[in-house]
Amino acid sequence: MTRFKSIISRIVILHVVAVAVTSVLMSLALAWLLSFATNNIHNKAMEEQANSVAGHLSVAGDGTLQLDLPLDLLGLYSQAYGRYSYAVIDDKGNVLFSSLKDHGALFPADSRTSATEFLQQRRGDATVSGASVRKIIGDRTVWIQAGEDLANRDVLIDDIVADFYRNVGWITLPILLVLLMIDIAIFRRALRPLREASDIARRIGPANPGLRLPTAEIPREVRPLVSAVNQGLDRLEEAFRIQRDFTADAAHELRTPLSILRTRLELLEERDMSRALLKDIDDMAHIVGQLLDIAELDAFVIDPAEKADLRAVTAEVAEFVAPLAVAQDKDVALLGASHPVWVKGSAEMMSRAIRNLAENAIKHTTPGSTVEFVVEDNGTVSVLDRGPGVAEHERELIFRRFWRRDRRKAGSTGLGLSIVQRIAELHSATVSVESRTPSGARFSLKFVPAT
Amino acid sequence: MRLLIVEDNEELADLLAKGLRGAGYEADVLSTLEEAASVLQTTFYAALILDLGLPDGDGLSLLKEIRHRNNPIPVLVLTARGGLNDRVTGLRSGADDYLVKPFALEELVARLEAQLRRPGHLLGTSLRIANLEFDTRNRQASIDDRPQLLSARETAVLELLMRSKGRVVSKKQVEDHIFGHSTDVASNAIEVYVHRLRKQLAERGAKVQVHTIRGVGYLIAEDKQA
Numbered sequence: 079m080t081r082f083k084s085i086i087s088r089i090v091i092l093h094v095v096a097v098a099v100t101s102v103l104m105s106l107a108l109a110w111l112l113s114f115a116t117n118n119i120h121n122k123a124m125e126e127q128a129n130s131v132a133g134h135l136s137v138a139g140d141g142t143l144q145l146d147l148p149l150d151l152l153g154l155y156s157q158a159y160g161r162y163s164y165a166v167i168d169d170k171g172n173v174l175f176s177s178l179k180d181h182g183a184l185f186p187a188d189s190r191t192s193a194t195e196f197l198q199q200r201r202g203d204a205t206v207s208g209a210s211v212r213k214i215i216g217d218r219t220v221w222i223q224a225g226e227d228l229a230n231r232d233v234l235i236d237d238i239v240a241d242f243y244r245n246v247g248w249i250t251l252p253i254l255l256v257l258l259m260i261d262i263a264i265f266r267r268a269l270r271p272l273r274e275a276s277d278i279a280r281r282i283g284p285a286n287p288g289l290r291l292p293t294a295e296i297p298r299e300v301r302p303l304v305s306a307v308n309q310g311l312d313r314l315e316e317a318f319r320i321q322r323d324f325t326a327d328a329a330h331e332l333r334t335p336l337s338i339l340r341t342r343l344e345l346l347e348e349r350d351m352s353r354a355l356l357k358d359i360d361d362m363a364h365i366v367g368q369l370l371d372i373a374e375l376d377a378f379v380i381d382p383a384e385k386a387d388l389r390a391v392t393a394e395v396a397e398f399v400a401p402l403a404v405a406q407d408k409d410v411a412l413l414g415a416s417h418p419v420w421v422k423g424s425a426e427m428m429s430r431a432i433r434n435l436a437e438n439a440i441k442h443t444t445p446g447s448t449v450e451f452v453v454e455d456n457g458t459v460s461v462l463d464r465g466p467g468v469a470e471h472e473r474e475l476i477f478r479r480f481w482r483r484d485r486r487k488a489g490s491t492g493l494g495l496s497i498v499q500r501i502a503e504l505h506s507a508t509v510s511v512e513s514r515t516p517s518g519a520r521f522s523l524k525f526v527p528a529t
Numbered sequence: 530m531r532l533l534i535v536e537d538n539e540e541l542a543d544l545l546a547k548g549l550r551g552a553g554y555e556a557d558v559l560s561t562l563e564e565a566a567s568v569l570q571t572t573f574y575a576a577l578i579l580d581l582g583l584p585d586g587d588g589l590s591l592l593k594e595i596r597h598r599n600n601p602i603p604v605l606v607l608t609a610r611g612g613l614n615d616r617v618t619g620l621r622s623g624a625d626d627y628l629v630k631p632f633a634l635e636e637l638v639a640r641l642e643a644q645l646r647r648p649g650h651l652l653g654t655s656l657r658i659a660n661l662e663f664d665t666r667n668r669q670a671s672i673d674d675r676p677q678l679l680s681a682r683e684t685a686v687l688e689l690l691m692r693s694k695g696r697v698v699s700k701k702q703v704e705d706h707i708f709g710h711s712t713d714v715a716s717n718a719i720e721v722y723v724h725r726l727r728k729q730l731a732e733r734g735a736k737v738q739v740h741t742i743r744g745v746g747y748l749i750a751e752d753k754q755a
Contacts, residue, residue: 329610337631340634341544341634342544345548356633360631393745397746404740409742410745413744448743
């Protein structure tokens with residue numbers, strides 16, 4: 079049965095087998111019933127004939143029995159017709175009257191038993207079937223036998239039996255096939271909620287883990303499966319939530335002590351000492367922030383339906399980092415498209431990637447120069463600086479986690495560009511870096527345009 | 530002026546209260562949403578400093594409740610969650626400003642004062658960068674404590690920039706602030722006013738610089754070269 083994977087095909091196959099078996103059994107049953115009915119009719123007729131012959135028996139004056147058949151009955155039993163025959167037998171087994179040529183009994187004449195008996199007897203190459211009826215005529219007991227030659231049976235009845243399969247028997251097959259079609263339709267209808275549930279199931283994913291299969295319309299037999307699947311999804315969602323909560327909890331647990339430390343330092347009297355320590359704390363807070371970003375990104379899934387205006391996101395980042403640049407005597411400019419540029423993905427994540435590029439650019443660009451953000455219609459955002467640029471052999475390395483050009487330099491984690499890389503991966507976006515003349519680097523992120 | 534701090538970490542709450550006292554504010558400290566909700570119904574505070582991760586729930590729910598009751602109290606949200614989305618959610622729920630931990634106490638005080646100086650709020654005094662001061666009550670700018678006479682449009686631009694100290698003001702914001710959003714504004718009109726303001730400030734010896742952030746907006750900052 080494993081070859082038939084679908085319920086419908088199983089039903090069809092089983093049904094076809096059932097139809098075949100049923101049509102055979104039904105034909106046999108009908109044939110049997112029909113022959114039973116014909117036999118009954120035949121027996122009744124034979125009994126009638128025996129009774130009718132008996133009606134013409136009478137006791138003569140000498141005490142012997144005499145049979146006085148009218149013409150129509152004589153015709154019926156004539157040798158020429160040969161189909162019906164009768165015999166009258168007394169209690170000693172003597173044949174008193176017989177329509178047969180040899181003047182014999184139709185059936186063995188030991189019929190001592192019941193009042194009416196149905197018998198069958200081979201005579202030569204013919205089979206005679208009929209009834210034997212006991213009658214008392216005057217003071218004598220006689221048996222009147224009436225029979226019919228089966229080879230010469232009633233043509234009408236034979237025709238009914240012969241036509242049965244052609245006219246009646248075959249009707250069972252189309253009826254059963256129609257039933258099969260109706261059953262398939264019923265099953266398809268009954269299975270529709272399952273197909274609908276499948277459509278919903280197809281949409282369940284990390285992006286919308288709250289989706290559940292509807293149980294209301296599901297057939298009761300399948301409902302335990304659907305409920306079990308829903309419960310499984312509950313557990314998965316819970317696992318997802320725990321993972322997300324972990325990042326949120328970790329953020330809280332790490333950032334609150336840093337806040338305490340920072341505030342405590344700010345309240346200290348020794349300003350020079352605390353300024354250096356505050357810088358250390360800010361560096362550490364930066365690292366914590368980046369590590370949390372990475373932890374979050376590892377568990378992050380983008381909703382495929384999500385889209386963002388790359389220009390608006392870039393403008394927000396430029397706005398955010400501008401005071402930082404101005405404080406270092408550097409400038410920021412937003413160029414390129416002046417209208418919304420819609421791309422696929424999460425605005426939040428894009429913003430983090432662009433911010434990491436921007437912070438890098440501001441750090442490396444020379445004082446007095448400008449960090450430029452360029453948004454293009456094809457979904458590309460570029461961040462350009464006037465720093466030392468990135469050497470050819472380092473262009474792969476810089477995107478690795480914890481890679482740093484100069485490990486002795488404090489304040490850099492080597493995580494910023496790996497975050498950019500990871501966000502690009504999540505968005506099926508590409509990151510590229512090239513050098514500018516006379517100096518500087520151009521980092522580009524090309525997102526997938528949203529249609 | 531009395532502030533309410535709702536923060537479940539006692540140590541941080543006490544340090545913040547101490548720091549704010551240093552800046553001239555009295556602060557009460559509560560650690561649960563439930564307490565905060567009931568106290569806010571009976572006591573008037575100038576502003577609320579609200580941590581989001583509290584033992585009995587998310588601070589944003591208290592924020593929604595406060596706004597639902599049409600309580601206009603300025604709310605400054607503190608959070609360990611640094612995402613942009615979190616910021617948007619916070620501001621949509623009715624927060625006036627948002628600081629990610631760890632933050633500078635100075636920054637907290639500055640943001641708080643920016644809120645308290647908003648029209649209708651309590652702090653009506655002056656905004657200052659280097660030797661430039663702007664009094665929001667009579668909209669008077671002064672340099673080295675000498676009052677300056679500026680045109681109405683220049684004053685409006687300066688006020689907006691001073692109120693947004695440390696942050697970029699978008700060109701659109703300046704347009705809306707000066708013209709409202711009804712009229713058609715010539716594309717370079719804002720440029721012209723900023724240019725005039727910049728010239729006026731430089732001529733009068735203000736040690737500030739109005740930076741044009743191309744494609745983004747304007748930013749006022751102390752001029753370190755002057």
